[in-house]
Amino acid sequence: MGVSNSKSATAGDAARARAAEYLLSRHRFRWAEALPWLVAIAAFFVFPERMTFGSQVLIAVMFALSLDLILGYAGIVTLGHAAFFGIGAYTVGLAAARLGWSEPITGLFAAAILAGLAGLISGWFLLRYRGLTLLMLTLATAIMLQETGNLRSDISGGYDGLPGLSFDPLLGRFDYDLYGHTYFIYALVVLGIIFYFVRRIVYSPFGQALTGIRENVRRMHAIGSPVHRRLVTVYTIAAAIAGVAGALFTQTNAYVTLTVFDFDNSAKVMVMLILGGTGRLYGAFVGATVYMVMEDYFSKLSPTFWQFGIGLLLVLVVLFARRGVLGLIESAGASLAKRKKP
Amino acid sequence: MPHVANIAVSVLFDGLAYAMFLFITSVGLSVTMGLMGFVNLAHGAFAMCGGFFVVSLTRTLGVGFVPSLIIASVAVGAISVPFERYLYRRLYKSTDLEQVLLTIGLAFMSIATFTYFYGPIPKSVPLPGWLQGDVNLGFRAFPSYRAFLIVVGAALIAVLWYAFERTNIGAKIRAAVDNRRMAESVGINVDRLFTLTFALGSGLAALGGGLAIQLFGLTPSFAVLYLVLFLIVVAVGGLGSLKGTLLAALVLGVFDTAGKYLLADAGGFFIYAVTVVVLLIKPAGFYGRE
Numbered sequence: 001m002g003v004s005n006s007k008s009a010t011a012g013d014a015a016r017a018r019a020a021e022y023l024l025s026r027h028r029f030r031w032a033e034a035l036p037w038l039v040a041i042a043a044f045f046v047f048p049e050r051m052t053f054g055s056q057v058l059i060a061v062m063f064a065l066s067l068d069l070i071l072g073y074a075g076i077v078t079l080g081h082a083a084f085f086g087i088g089a090y091t092v093g094l095a096a097a098r099l100g101w102s103e104p105i106t107g108l109f110a111a112a113i114l115a116g117l118a119g120l121i122s123g124w125f126l127l128r129y130r131g132l133t134l135l136m137l138t139l140a141t142a143i144m145l146q147e148t149g150n151l152r153s154d155i156s157g158g159y160d161g162l163p164g165l166s167f168d169p170l171l172g173r174f175d176y177d178l179y180g181h182t183y184f185i186y187a188l189v190v191l192g193i194i195f196y197f198v199r200r201i202v203y204s205p206f207g208q209a210l211t212g213i214r215e216n217v218r219r220m221h222a223i224g225s226p227v228h229r230r231l232v233t234v235y236t237i238a239a240a241i242a243g244v245a246g247a248l249f250t251q252t253n254a255y256v257t258l259t260v261f262d263f264d265n266s267a268k269v270m271v272m273l274i275l276g277g278t279g280r281l282y283g284a285f286v287g288a289t290v291y292m293v294m295e296d297y298f299s300k301l302s303p304t305f306w307q308f309g310i311g312l313l314l315v316l317v318v319l320f321a322r323r324g325v326l327g328l329i330e331s332a333g334a335s336l337a338k339r340k341k342p
Numbered sequence: 343m344p345h346v347a348n349i350a351v352s353v354l355f356d357g358l359a360y361a362m363f364l365f366i367t368s369v370g371l372s373v374t375m376g377l378m379g380f381v382n383l384a385h386g387a388f389a390m391c392g393g394f395f396v397v398s399l400t401r402t403l404g405v406g407f408v409p410s411l412i413i414a415s416v417a418v419g420a421i422s423v424p425f426e427r428y429l430y431r432r433l434y435k436s437t438d439l440e441q442v443l444l445t446i447g448l449a450f451m452s453i454a455t456f457t458y459f460y461g462p463i464p465k466s467v468p469l470p471g472w473l474q475g476d477v478n479l480g481f482r483a484f485p486s487y488r489a490f491l492i493v494v495g496a497a498l499i500a501v502l503w504y505a506f507e508r509t510n511i512g513a514k515i516r517a518a519v520d521n522r523r524m525a526e527s528v529g530i531n532v533d534r535l536f537t538l539t540f541a542l543g544s545g546l547a548a549l550g551g552g553l554a555i556q557l558f559g560l561t562p563s564f565a566v567l568y569l570v571l572f573l574i575v576v577a578v579g580g581l582g583s584l585k586g587t588l589l590a591a592l593v594l595g596v597f598d599t600a601g602k603y604l605l606a607d608a609g610g611f612f613i614y615a616v617t618v619v620v621l622l623i624k625p626a627g628f629y630g631r632e
Contacts, residue, residue: 077439125622131438132381133625136577139570140614147611263570267446274443308454314447318440319432 026203036285040188044181052180055252057292058187059245064273064284065191065198066241071270072279073202074234075214076127080138082265083122083145084115084239086258088246090149090156091115093256097162098155104167108190108247115243116236123235127228139263146261161257165250183252190248194241199281201237210234211279271310274317277324286325351482353600359488361595362495363557367550367568368575369502369587370543376519376582377536380430381438383445385547386569387452392418392548393560394456397465407470411552419545426540431533449565456562464559467552487556494553498546499588506584515539519582547572574617580630589628593620 043054063085070076088111095101095110126137149156157163169175174182201207209230212220220227250256259265268291276287298306321328371385395414399405405413429448433441473490476483506512518525518532526532551564558564575594579586594613601612620627 071439077437077442079442129621129625131379132375132573132577132581133621133627135381135438135442136574137618137621140574140617143570144611144614144618147614151611263566270443274439304454304457307450307457311447311450311452311454314443314450315429318436318444318447319429322440 023203023205023208027200033282036282037188037192044184044188048181051184052252053292053296055180055184055187055248057289058184058191059248059252060269060272060288060292061285062187062191062194062245062248063242063269064276064288065195065281066238066245067269067273068278068281068284069198069201069238069241070235071273072283073207073214074210074231076231076235077135078138079135079263079266079270080140080142081238081242081269082261082263083138083142084119084242085246085249085265085269086142086145086261087115087118087239088112088243089250089256089260090246091243092167092247093162093165093250094155096165096167097157102165102167104170104186104251107167107251108244111243111247112240115246116240118243119236119239120232123232123239127231127235139266142261142263142266146258149258149261156258159258161255163255165254165256167251167254180252187248187252190244194244195281198241201234202281206230206233214279271314273324275313275324277326280324280326283324283326290325348482349603353603354596355484355492356488356603357596357599358592359491359495359595360557360599361591362491363550363554364571364575364595365495365588365591366498366553367547368572368579368591369584370539370546371572372576372579372587373515373519373539373582373584374536374543375576377515377522377532377539378434379581380434381441381445382430383442383569383573384425384448384452384565385445385544385572386567387449387565388418388422388544389547389551389554389568389572390456390560390562390565391421391452391551392545393551393555393564394460394465394562395548396552396555397460397467397560400467407467407473410467411549414552415545415549418548419541422544423537423541426537430540449569453562453565460562462561462563464561465555466559467555469556491553491557502584511535511538571613574613576627578617578620578627580627583627583629586627586629 040054040058044051047054063081066084067078067081070078070081091111091114092104092107095107101107101110122138122141126134126141129137150158153159170182170186174186202210209220209225212225213227213230217227246260249260272287272291273284274287275291276283276285294309295306298309317324323330367385367389371382374380374382392414395417396407396410399410399413400407425448429444433444469487473487475486477486477489504512506516514525514530514535517528518530518535522532551560554560554564554568558568571594575587575590578594579588579590594616597616598610598613624630
């Protein structure tokens with residue numbers, strides 16, 4: 001009796017150790033993960049005159065990364081993620097234009113806090129709902145923020161935007177330059193910090209719980225996981241990150257208009273993420289970069305053509321490549337490996 | 343008539359006309375979403391398509407306004423069938439997200455296509471004489487076009503109500519909305535039923551699109567611009583409920599019109615505030631099942 005007990009205890013320990021090993025191994029840095037950062041640094045030296053565009057790409061990556069946390073990992077489908085981007089953008093914009101607070105880095109913190117707060121409050125109310133109801137509620141939240149801004153256009157500047165924003169030099173020393181070099185490096189560093197943070201989250205037990213909620217809410221409820229609290233937590237974090245992306249957007253462009261709250265903005269970030277692949281961190285990098293470069297190229301040729309192209313791309317992704325570009329690469333790699341084996 | 347009452351009558355009348363437009367355009371979306379749980383963000387594209395058909399028929403081919411409306415609805419209803427058969431059908435069992443992406447992709451493609459052929463400038467339609475000017479109802483005059491909209495809406499409500507509640511096909515649709523599996527197991531061909539309601543819904547959307555030209559002007563971006571309104575009507579009314587869609591259209595139509603009359607600056611705020619309040623209290627909408 002005693003023997004079999006200790007035997008099962010060691011079996012249990014072994015299983016637990018395997019689980020811990022699995023969780024730990026996910027944390028480990030893989031060499032391929034350096035690739036996007038090397039590409040970003042290489043881009044800095046290869047296209048020095050396109051760095052203003054480069055920082056827009058980095059901001060899009062950050063925004064898509066925040067959506068990946070809630071859509072890709074927790075499975076929350078929202079049509080109003082632009083709300084938090086907009087709150088961040090207007091936090092630094094209004095602070096600089098109306099309060100004379102134009103220090104950029106503290107501005108980012110303020111944006112993160114306010115956007116996070118908005119995420120906490122709206123998430124606490126909205127994340128009880130699912131499906132169409134949730135889609136409509138998130139969409140309505142973003143539009144109501146936009147309408148509020150429009151209502152007080154004496155403060156927000158309305159659709160004409162906030163005029164003549166200027167920000168202090170970074171760390172009191174690196175000023176804005178014509179080619180956007182300073183802001184590219186700034187955006188890259190901020191993205192790096194945020195990425196490290198997001199990576200920690202998704203590979204932690206908390207991240208595992210989120211994936212569990214995405215895969216089977218009922219079972220998570222059944223095993224006693226505090227589903228609502230976890231969803232609200234991740235929604236708040238994602239909102240804060242989207243807020244930082246929005247703040248960087250205002251700082252790099254030195255202007256902001258109410259169009260940041262547009263439905264188009266929410267839809268665009270979702271398209272980027274889907275294009276790259278959801279629930280895999282680097283999907284945001286690939287998707288946002290591919291989308292921004294294509295948009296930059298094709299919309300110059302013809303905006304109508306670009307709109308048709310993006311529509312077609314969405315249809316094709318849903319029909320043939322549901323796991324995005326990275327998913328396609330993975331499948332191609334897998335089928336190659338299969339062919340090599342025999 | 344005293345000033346306040348005059349405004350109240352105007353708000354009610356315009357709100358009613360607006361509600362009829364919302365109802366006609368959204369009812370098909372509600373029924374198809376209730377039947378299949380399919381989130382169709384391309385519904386506005388069918389409405390926009392109908393609107394442009396009406397523009398072409400009246401302007402280029404010289405067909406009358408009312409016959410054009412009927413031809414456009416039938417044509418769009420027919421066009422929607424292959425979309426349902428070959429694209430939508432593949433995604434009935436997919437997640438909300440995939441349905442959202444596919445249909446918004448279709449909406450973008452349709453906007454680009456119509457921009458290519460018709461350009462981005464708002465289009466109008468020539469109206470027959472009896473739809474221009476005012477109609478006098480004894481105590482005061484109302485714009486004829488809005489009165490026409492209310493009459494058309496009321497007639498459609500009567501027809502749809504009869505079809506839904508009193509015919510065999512209507513009974514089958516209600517059964518399938520309530521419990522799809524049960525309906526299938528008693529021998530109802532839900533797939534075919536769905537194709538039929540999808541075509542009907544798209545046709546009605548096209549009719550709504552045609553009727554909307556005079557109210558808002560028609561540009562290709564109509565497909566996305568007003569889509570949010572249709573979705574709100576559906577969500578607030580409750581999926582698959584005729585009664586709910588009508589009630590939601592009335593409430594939102596009147597509230598929106600009142601908001602725009604009384605507080606012009608607040609613009610679209612009211613309709614969204616009402617939506618949020620209703621959905622927070624009744625997540626499945628007025629007549630949806632929780």
